[in-house]
Amino acid sequence: MIYLGIDVGGTSIKVGVIDGSGNLLIQGEAPTLVGRPFSEIIRDMGACALDVLERGGYAVSDVAAIGVGVPGVADQQTGMVVFCTNLGWHNVPLRTELQKHIDRPVFIDNDATVAGYAESVYGHGAGSHSSVFLTLGTGVGGGIVIGGRPWSGFHGVGSEIGHMPMDIEGEHCTCGNDGCLERYCSATAIIRMGRQAALQHPDSALYAACGGNVDKIEAKTVIDCAKDGDDTAMKVFRRYVNYLCMALDGIIVFLDPEVIILGGGVSKAGNFLLNAVRERLKDYILFKDLPYSRVEIARLGANAGMIGAAMLGKKFVEEA
């Protein structure tokens, strides 16, 4: 049997055919074109899926389950997407609509949750009992796995780790609260701090790297300059690592998962980030002599969403 994994974002619909061992066999993509009626977007999800199956030489009857990761909140029971800001969806009957085009069992969860599930089952968390996956991107997304099961909360509104409070009167967040974790731990936070620091230090390599136009500074600019030893960039990087380690410490004292996996754009800094985090995290840990969560860099990259969605489908259809 094969499994379809669909990853719907604000830009594109990605569909993958995945085997029972989590291998991505063939994939396709279509533009989401946000703003259209949901029925059209879901029709294109179905069309993309049928196209990928045909190209791979598979029949619809070969598909044991379809998993869908959405950038929002889903209800497993009803197959509804309850709330999804990026797509402008509110109570969209995704399962029912999708089954009009491809009539197989459909399971839906949050995109960071399914990506975290993929990393937990096939990435560095393989075989782990529990894991927390963080996407360090424009914002900070989270995926929790406990006892080998993805966990989005009892009401489906959990694992939104980017919005945990981290600073009582801190930076204002788009969500309306102040001091949310993603204001300090996202790529956006590195960019903000990097731009401020470059303006304050026009003699820095960081300032030179953007040709004096600090609006051109990205997270990668800061990290590359830090790797090259620029003092200004290194200070920004260290501050970011401090914030991230405070956040990781919060995850550990609360949930203490077996492994924490760092994904998203910032995680492309690889061992430069990982080594700094592992070293600094020790300072924050409550029980200094006891073992705590292993920290790793994500392995599955941009395909984690498709793979995790498909494997979610596999898990739930096997249990059903």
Added chain:
Amino acid sequence: MIYLGIDVGGTSIKVGVIDGSGNLLIQGEAPTLVGRPFSEIIRDMGACALDVLERGGYAVSDVAAIGVGVPGVADQQTGMVVFCTNLGWHNVPLRTELQKHIDRPVFIDNDATVAGYAESVYGHGAGSHSSVFLTLGTGVGGGIVIGGRPWSGFHGVGSEIGHMPMDIEGEHCTCGNDGCLERYCSATAIIRMGRQAALQHPDSALYAACGGNVDKIEAKTVIDCAKDGDDTAMKVFRRYVNYLCMALDGIIVFLDPEVIILGGGVSKAGNFLLNAVRERLKDYILFKDLPYSRVEIARLGANAGMIGAAMLGKKFVEEA
């Protein structure tokens, strides 16, 4: 069959005989006398247990399991207390030692975890899938239940909710970090804020209530004056409720349990606290239109530790 629940604290050892439905049938108590060798403390735990059994007319063979809640970190596999600041214990073989005095199956977990388990199974969380229990006392302890099982983390160092970071450069904590949650959400925090406010407002009812000696202000003083409408005390109470709601919001966006239960000294404020929290929490919630964790006041009081420990023993011996 009956179950023994033992709650060991820095002051006393409490032992209860509990039936299979979580009813406390008879109880006993002995002083802990911290500073003695662990073997003596554990001997007194055994002696207290045997005494309670005898007074209740039970034989040792009636005891299906013994559960022990300790104010620290335990290893379920080995039956060791790995770390316990209050008792000064480090790698203490509690199970083996206790079985020298009363040879029945012994299961050990963190005291807030077992109290949370009791509240989850027999308190306001009865029948719930998942719960987070908070003890709002000198510090803030936490107990997590997921899928009906107590969860202290993969390495046993989780559910230490009092040490989640909440303010980046905030109040210094005894643990060594700055801005831990318990600096803002404990009874100690109310006392600190109440004393400061009373000094600044010598015309307040709060100042009068302590006869001008602010060192006499306790959490109850602040809450009683707030209930009576004193403006100064009310401002402290509102500030405390704000902090607590930020913390609850953090628990919800992360774990989203079915229910959150408030215990410990501060929870004695009852509906005065509960109504204020339920009202203010709405402002912090990320998905304002969606259901989220129900907040309740703990019901089992000081017996939760014994009952939860016994019920932990019941659960694990039935699974073994």
